[in-house]
Amino acid sequence: MDAEHGGKAPPTLREILSFKCRSKSEPINITQQIGPKESRCFGVHLLKDDTGALVDGIMAGKSIQDANHEIIARWFQGSDEAATLATHCVEDGKLDDTIMKTTSHMSEATKDKNTASSEDKKVVIKASEPSIRRSFTQKKLTLPGNNSLPSSIPLIYPSNGTYDFTKNELSLDVEVPRSGFKVLPEALQLLRSITKPVAVVSVCGPCRSGKSYILSRMLGSADAFALGHTVNAKTFGIWIGTTVLECDEFTMLLLDTEGIDYVEAEAKDDAGILVLSVLLSSCFIYNSTGVPKKGDLNSMTQFEMITRSIIGKRAGENESTLSKHFPDFIWLLRDMVLNFETQDGQKLSPTEYLIQKVLNHGRGKVASTADKVAGAIMMSFPSITCVSLPSPSDNAEVVRNIALRQLDISPKFNEGVEGFVHYICDHAKPKCGYEIGSEVVGPLLAEMVIKYVEIVNKPGAIPCISDVWSATVDKECTKQMEELKNAYDVEVGEIISKRGMPMEEGDKQDEDTENPTTLLGIHGKIYRQKIATLIKRVGSFLSSKQIQDINSKFTDAFVGPILKKYKDANYQRSDSTCRRIFADLYRRIKEKTELTRLTAGTESEYTFEDLVHELNTLETEYYKQAMGPAKRKVYEEQNDIIEETKRTFKYQLEFQKEHAKLKDEITELQNRPPQIIYRERDSDDDDGCIIQ
Secondary structure: OHHHHOOOOOOOHHHHHHHHHHOOOOOEEHHHHHOHHHHHOOOOOEEEOOOOOEEEOOOOOOOHHHHHHHHHHHHHOOOHHHHHHHOOOOEOOEEOOHHHHHHHHHHHHHHHHHHOOHHHOOOOOOOOOOOOOOOOEEEEOOEOOEOOOOOEEEEEEEOOEEEEOOOOEEEEOOOOOOOOEEEOHHHHHHHHOOOOEEEEEEEEOOOOOOHHHHHHHHOOOOOOOOOOOOOOOOOOOEEEEOEEEEOOOOEEEEEEEOOOOOOOOOHHHHHHHHHHHHHHOOEEEEEEEOOOOHHHHHHOHHHHHHHHHOEOOOOOOOHHHHHHOOOEEEEEEEOOOOOOEOOOOOEOOHHHHHHHHHOOOOOOOOOOHHHHHHHHHHHHOOOEEEEEOOOOOOOHHHHHOOOOOHHHOOHHHHHHHHHHHHHHHHHOOOOEOOOOOOEOEHHHHHHHHHHHHHHHHOOOOOOEHHHHHHHHHHHHHHHHHHHHHHHHHHHHHHHHHHHOOOOOOOOHHHHHOOOOOOHHHHHHHHHHHHHHHHHHHHHHHOOHHHHHHHHHHHHHHHHHHHHHHHHHHHHHHHHHHHHHHHHHHHHHHHHHHHHHHHOOOOOOOOOHHHHHHHHHHHHHHHHHHOOOOOHHHHHHHOHHHHHHHHHHHHHHHHHHHHHHHHHHHHHHHHHOOOOEEEOOOOOOOOOOEEEO
């Protein structure tokens, strides 16, 4: 890494502070003093300041502000002071007077630190993380129709493997080359059944180092995950426990992984296991035996590959920001018999030893393999903790058959395991999504497994956390909206079917009614239930803005068309029903007007005033019987018929009156006596009279 700075060692914290000491009159612009590139990337270094306090160097690639926060947080090892001092970090690339206060606080802390017992220290790099004693209960996951699952099943297994569910056996075809990984559908079903945010604890490390046993102990068992008794690997791929630990806030899921140095596996297989474990976990346990040395990092090149095998975002993010999305790192040292101490005999906690002696960077011009691995671990994980456990027994036979020899295990080992389990439970937290404040739930984790395995299986493909997150969230949100849309459709349909159409459509105010009688009221009640369920299901992994967006999308794109379907159907039923009601009411009036027409020539007793009165009565009765959104439009469309009826009936009455008058005149003429009119005869045959 030093080569990136033009062959010179990156500036140390002491050098940065010395700039301030030489110029107390005004803040110093770091960019001007040591160059723009150096001001952004300082490298990780361990050094002693003038007071003898250990200053853990600045994280590579971080901003000045974030780097100083890391220094303060690590120094005070999780104390409340760190949070206060972090507020005095450097801003905008400039040092201000408050960093000098930080130095004095460090000096005072040195005395307490050197006198404290190493057993009393719990060193966690992330200073703001509290220790909370949570209450967990065990819950057995089940599949539909299968309530007797094995204690663990494969989630991800080699491509040349075949899993027999009935025997819970995974067999590998050695004649077929291993070319990636497969995902077990039943395991995905188990993940999808977890509705709470998920804390994923995975254990990784060398083969035959006791990874499966330590996870089994977290479940109160000795063999929840299959244990091996020979030098051959027992676990292939990544297995999940079918029993989870639940607290009020989240569900804890345990993952057991294949040893990363199994002799029959290739480097790409080890890298794939490591990448998948890191990407899926919220707590990553690296399990190994004995005291690690700096040289041991040479065999852990898979960690150095992480920074090249995973990216956070397609553009705008560098390697150092991966720590925001990576799990907490716990190095579990097994079979420890030696004490941790400095050259001068001062006791060290396991975490202090790990950071000072194993993960410290060399300062040569050319970084060694061990330096690269150390830098990758320090840079990639947001917190680093080391825990040690003694050997379970001095008897090799007990260790070899540890699940069957529980009574022969060392009490000190059991005490250490119980302490480790409590530590994991107290510090566990849900896996975070890509967006700030988001948390992963079971169905989301299942989709992430599918997508990450697809990417890892493609040669040369690099998982992009933001891309996978976006695609996974979109798919899960769409799935949930589709499911709730169908439920909305069914429930609204059932209510409407019971009450029958047509019904009043209502207005916006009806949507808030708890006992709805209108279509919009029914819609509003069911919609509120479904949107609340939707937010409950997806709210943990969405931002406030995304929740607003999905609310609108669910309303407009999913529920909207269904509501329109019911509104259209209700309108059509209302239209036909209202036309029938009007026709029935109008028929009685029409019959009277027809009777009047058929009795033409006789003055009718059914007057025009009677007709107007009955038409007015028809309107009142119509609106009593009519139902639904079409009733007004239907009646208004019948106005022409009503007015035509009035005109026609009035004409009929006038015609009837004229006809009656004419008839009377004819009758009168018919009743007159005949009149004889005499005239001259035209011929001998003409009698000369006319009867009129």
